[in-house]
Amino acid sequence: MKHNFNAGPSVLPREVIERTAQAVLDFQGEGLSILEISHRAKYFQPVVDEAVALFKELLDIPEGYSVIFLGGGASLQFCMVPFNLLEHKAAYLNTGVWAKKAQKEAKLFGEVVEVASSADANYTFIPKKYEIPADADYFHITTNNTIYGTEMFTDPDSPVPVVADMSSDILSRHIDVSKYGLIYGGAQKNLAPAGVTFVIVKDELLGHVSRPIPTMLDYRIHTTNNSLFNTPPVLPIYSALETLRWLKRNGGVAAAEKRNIEKASLLYDAIDNSRIFVGTARPEDRSRMNICFVMKEEYKELEAEFLAFAGEKGMVGVKGHRSVGGFRASCYNALPLESVKALIECMKEFEKKH
Numbered sequence: 137m138k139h140n141f142n143a144g145p146s147v148l149p150r151e152v153i154e155r156t157a158q159a160v161l162d163f164q165g166e167g168l169s170i171l172e173i174s175h176r177a178k179y180f181q182p183v184v185d186e187a188v189a190l191f192k193e194l195l196d197i198p199e200g201y202s203v204i205f206l207g208g209g210a211s212l213q214f215c216m217v218p219f220n221l222l223e224h225k226a227a228y229l230n231t232g233v234w235a236k237k238a239q240k241e242a243k244l245f246g247e248v249v250e251v252a253s254s255a256d257a258n259y260t261f262i263p264k265k266y267e268i269p270a271d272a273d274y275f276h277i278t279t280n281n282t283i284y285g286t287e288m289f290t291d292p293d294s295p296v297p298v299v300a301d302m303s304s305d306i307l308s309r310h311i312d313v314s315k316y317g318l319i320y321g322g323a324q325k326n327l328a329p330a331g332v333t334f335v336i337v338k339d340e341l342l343g344h345v346s347r348p349i350p351t352m353l354d355y356r357i358h359t360t361n362n363s364l365f366n367t368p369p370v371l372p373i374y375s376a377l378e379t380l381r382w383l384k385r386n387g388g389v390a391a392a393e394k395r396n397i398e399k400a401s402l403l404y405d406a407i408d409n410s411r412i413f414v415g416t417a418r419p420e421d422r423s424r425m426n427i428c429f430v431m432k433e434e435y436k437e438l439e440a441e442f443l444a445f446a447g448e449k450g451m452v453g454v455k456g457h458r459s460v461g462g463f464r465a466s467c468y469n470a471l472p473l474e475s476v477k478a479l480i481e482c483m484k485e486f487e488k489k490h
């Protein structure tokens with residue numbers, strides 16, 4: 137049995153994979169595969185509509201926001217956000233590689249103020265004390281730093297609209313959407329296979345920049361066409377729908393958050409009580425989604441051996457990102473508690489051997 141700790145694309149609920157496979161073979165008993173129907177066919181718009189409705193229901197999204205599904209990944213949002221929202225100045229919080237990449241794109245469109253950064257500490261914490269310029273068009277944050285294993289658990293107070301990259305923690309915990317102007321993310325961490333990007337946007341923020349926006353990059357084109365302006369990523373959207381249905385059947389975001397807290401606490405406890413492993417992120421900012429740890433200095437040379445050992449025990453994807461080293465166990469919504477327990481067992485067994 138494999139335990140899938142991949143950072144992204146990553147583990148999906150078994151039911152979602154089975155239902156997606158079924159739709160590939162025969163979509164809703166129509167005698168056709170979902171791969172060979174028009175996105176304009178009468179049966180596809182309901183898929184998008186239900187996915188949007190479930191997104192709104194599960195995150196309790198207030199009136200005045202649109203949910204859209206696009207291509208291009210979170211990385212395209214790095215430029216689409218400033219294209220649509222940055223007139224003069226934008227504020228960015230630098231908490232990791234993705235945050236930095238988002239900032240780089242914004243510089244193409246206007247002045248960018250980096251309000252704070254934890255780069256000097258290799259992004260092991262989330263800066264807390266900073267001032268957001270009141271004349272910025274928006275304030276951009278990355279709520280979960282997938283590579284460094286840090287996460288922001290409070291919705292920020294900001295004098296300007298907050299834009300959040302939630303690629304790797306969307307639907308994993310309660311958020312107050314009304315405190316955000318725009319939320320986006322690649323779906324391949326917590327929601328669907330690669331290929332679809334979600335955007336939740338407050339409609340009143342759109343249409344205020346003076347530059348012309350190419351049609352495909354204009355959020356309004358997609359909000360007013362219900363994500364069907366052009367051919368959307370049909371299959372990943374269908375999988376996303378199945379994940380949203382699965383989440384609802386299993387108690388929604390609140391229940392998922394409870395499970396995620398349990399999984400993360402178990403694993404962090406094991407790391408903190410270990411003789412050979414040590415966590416890399418500051419305890420108060422530790423991510424529940426991506427749990428990063430290394431070998432203590434005196435055991436450093438055992439890292440490769442542990443990876444091989446874990447691999448033999450069925451652990452997949454526990455190698456840390458090269459900029460942190462060591463190990464990263466991604467514990468997204470769909471990762472079963474059993475997988476976390478198996479990893480802890482494996483760590484303990486390895487520790488006994490040394």
Ligand SMILES: *Cc1c(COP(=O)(O)O)cnc(C)c1O
Pocket residue numbers: 144208209210211212234278280281282301302303304321322323325
């Ligand atoms: C993975 C990731 C991205 C990049 O997503 P793509 O869909 O590959 O462009 C951006 N931000 C965060 C926080 C991520 O985890």
